[in-house]
Amino acid sequence: MTSTTASRDATRFIFYAGVLVATTYLATEWVKVAQPWGPAWKGGGIILLGLYALSRGARLAGLGLLLCAAGDILLELDGLFTFGMGAFGLGHACYAAIFINTIR
Secondary structure: OOHHHHHHHHHHHHHHHHHHHHHHHHHHHOOOOOOOHHHHHHHHHHHHHHHHHHHOOOHHHHHHHHHHHHHHHHHHOOOOHHHHHHHHHHHHHHHHHHHHHHHO
């Protein structure tokens, strides 16, 4: 196995793990998960997808996903609402930059 193949396999694993964690978070509608595990589960899938985007060279998309995942986690924790909204705002600024660059 070459290093390129191993790298591709690791990237694929990160993607599928992210999809799995993000999808299984839907189960929290029926299963209540206590802090800090609930917020970690909520952001975990998006963190993995952000790492996947970064590994594929999509820096702004990866950063946007990581910031929005941080926002999701911070919104769930007591007293950190403002920081969560700030993280979401920065994440959406990354997405806006992507759209602006695409339009040009």
